[in-house]
Amino acid sequence: MLTEGEKRSLETFVGKPVDEIETPALIVDLDAMQRNMDKMMRFLSKNDKGLRPHAKTHKTPAIASMQMQRGAVGITCATIGEAEILADGGVFDILITNRVVSEGKILRAVALTRKTDLKIAVDSEENLIDISDHAHKSGVEIGIVLEVDIGHRRAGVRTVEEALELARLASRLPGVTYEGIMGYEGHCVFIESLEERKKVSSIAYDRLLEYKDELSNAGFSPKIVSSGGTGTYLLAGEQRGITDIQPGSYIFMDARYANVEGVEFEQSLTVLTSIVSHPEKDIYICDAGTKSMSQEFGLPLTLPSLNLEATNMSEEFITLVSRPDTLREAEEYLGNLDELYGSAGFKLGLGSKVHLIPSHCCTTCNLHDVLYATRNGVVTNVWRVAGRGRFA
Ligand SMILES: Cc1ncc(COP(=O)(O)O)c(C=O)c1O
Structure with a gap:
């Protein structure tokens, strides 16, 4: 549960570009x-x-x-x-x-x-x-x-x-x-x-x-x-x-529903993460993990133009590996987000911000105290996920 002070400090992100948010963070377009x-x-x-x-x-x-x-x-x-x-x-x-x-x-x-x-x-x-x-x-x-x-x-x-x-x-x-x-x-x-x-x-x-x-x-x-x-x-x-x-x-969609034929909604939810280590030419480590993204339906996707594939997930790490192939079919539905968060031609390095697509939106939401609402890549609201953790 956030204190009022913590919430006020998060609200300073309102009006700022999404990329300035501290990561990992839950974002909705x-x-x-x-x-x-x-x-x-x-x-x-x-x-x-x-x-x-x-x-x-x-x-x-x-x-x-x-x-x-x-x-x-x-x-x-x-x-x-x-x-x-x-x-x-x-x-x-x-x-x-x-x-x-x-x-x-x-x-x-x-x-x-x-x-x-x-x-x-x-x-x-x-x-x-x-x-x-x-x-x-x-x-x-x-x-x-x-x-x-x-x-x-x-x-x-x-x-x-x-x-x-x-x-x-x-x-x-x-x-x-x-x-x-x-x-x-x-x-x-x-x-x-x-x-x-x-x-x-x-x-x-x-x-x-x-x-x-x-x-x-x-x-x-x-x-x-x-x-x-x-x-x-x-x-x-x-x-x-x-x-x-x-x-x-x-309302959010996720990587699992993306494979269900006829369910044609847009991906609106992402987890914003930062690259925190680049230990080999084709390997990038980011700061999201199982404590900020659920894993029961599998690993997250990245935006298609990044050509990165998540290969492993631990508590505060996800390993992203460069992959040479172009869009996989399951990722075509991410076109809008790719345009919005524009990663084409973008040189990845330490501190770069990368949007990940959760494999399961409901259990991922449950891991976050706040949801950053954004429009055209700018934060408009910081909402408390007030029902998070309210199992009882
Ligand atoms: C009772 C009930 N209704 C509806 C749903 C549908 O949820 P979703 O649209 O996220 O698949 C669920 C999912 O677990 C459910 O348990």
Whole structure:
């Protein structure tokens, strides 16, 4: 957590060129991010679907506010800790998709209802009864969204009968309001071939609609039917019966999603790093590492015109090696950023600043206290990633 003094000192970078920021630092190009937001909104509006973007990606109230101002129906988040900072930032409709189980967290959820229209996903009677008890005792209402499994085999009830039981209970218990269902097709979002993704996700959506129809037939018609991520927005966004989708990464993008066919958003997020050692002719060492960029989806990319390849990553080092080849297919989507941060003809040396593309934007964001918002290569804002580290 930053002190006010630290934040003020970072704010001295506002108005300065990106290259002057101390590294490693998380950078977003506002124009590209806003184009991504607008593209998603246009697509969903055309299909008469709502957008409930997932804030686990950015964990930044300023960005959630931009999403709401652009017409999102609400914000999705993973944890009660994230929900608290979003509500403090003025987000008036929040869905927590992960379980809120302990008494302490349920009491925090109860308190949150005074700031936002709160909905929590549940998948068990025990959890539902606990939420109802605490909400009722405190005289508040918490929205309930039943999580149903549609093939991902993570959380979520596995059968229509269980969903019916829960819907019955949620409609009867005090302190809670049955709002609908959500099913996340997490096993589909990274399938690279669009055809294959369509095939697998259509089975998932059939399952989601089966839940929806059975609940409706039993008198529990869900107002919310929520699904979808960045990799499936095109498919969930056109699927009959779904009311809103929950993509997160589309605003930033990353090297993994870049390989997912049809997910055509611009890379807006980079980690700025400095070359701190040049021990051999073709080897450059920079000051980012696993403490400033996550690695679970692989090594980062560099901008195409640098012709550098990341070959190794440790805590505060990434090894970049010159490579003679030209643009790889996966890097074509970086054209805009390459133009913006212009590395063509640029002679690399000690202290040179290099933009890296994270392999996973969500977990990389979670490593940073601040996000530098930039426009045309100049810092316009320094945002606190206030939800960073708020797992609990
Ligand atoms: C419940 C839920 N919804 C949506 C998403 C989509 O996120 P993204 O668009 O970043 O893939 C996720 C990703 O983990 C998720 O867990």
